[in-house]
């Protein structure tokens with residue numbers, strides 16, 4: 681596989697402070713890559729330097745074999761960009777918005793309807809963009825980024841401010857786009873989103889990449905414990921603490937929760953005592969990775 685994006689030693693400073701601080705990574709052709717981090721971590725700044733919208737203070741970017749800065753017209757037909765704040769043309773319908781974007785790149789006539797279909801807006805083709813819901817409007821902006829059939833798509837927080845159902849619907853769409861062979865680079869502050877969608881993620885905080893890899897590998901590389909919970913009535917606190925393999929235990933109003941790095945003997949002991957009512961087992965997540973790397977809980 682070839683590298684579609686190569687970022688080396690990227691730095692951006694504002695008022696003397698590095699908000700992107702020596703960031704390096706590569707994205708392979710066809711990959712779904714995520715920049716994951718809390719607000720203000722430097723995700724948008726990094727993305728916009730790759731897109732050629734901001735000038736790096738140091739470091740280099742090679743995108744599809746080209747330098748994106750200063751603005752490189754050879755790249756424009758090959759990349760699709762969805763910015764965090766979507767701007768549509770005033771009073772145009774969804775179809776007209778798409779035709780306008782498409783005409784900038786000589787997109788074939790059928791593309792507009794194909795895109796409306798892809799993003800699930802065929803029945804809203806005649807609706808003015810400002811009358812679309814949050815989720816529909818995000819879908820339209822993704823369609824606008826795709827209408828000229830680019831090789832690489834950049835999406836900056838595409839699901840921010842959407843309700844859970846709209847986010848899930850958008851995830852299906854993003855998978856479909858990646859399934860069509862597009863390289864997708866996404867920024868998000870949602871851990872679950874990165875975990876579910878991305879082939880690889882870079883966890884970024886205060887301008888630096890803390891860790892990078894497939895989400896499952898990052899989680900597996902941790903020594904974070906498993907949490908096993910059962911109904912409170914099924915197991916008392918002292919009993920829970922004395923189970924083989926239990927590191928600690930606590931109770932809330934409804935559950936007894938046991939923390940363990942060797943869950944097998946805990947589960948066996950619970951089965952032996954017939955104390956499995958309401959059993960839930962939760963392994964480590966990317967939130968635990970962030971906690972281990974930064975020493976603080978993840979707050980997007």
Ligand SMILES: Nc1ncnc2c1ncn2[C@@H]1O[C@H](COP(=O)(O)OP(=O)(O)OP(=O)(O)O)[C@@H](O)[C@H]1O
Nearest residue numbers: 694699717718719720721722723724725726837869
């Ligand atoms: N043009 C600018 N001038 C000064 N500071 C800026 C500018 N753009 C961004 N910053 C600062 O750089 C830091 C990183 O911002 P950036 O937008 O890249 O973060 P982010 O991870 O994308 O977060 P968010 O999701 O909130 O946009 C922030 O502290 C922000 O205030």
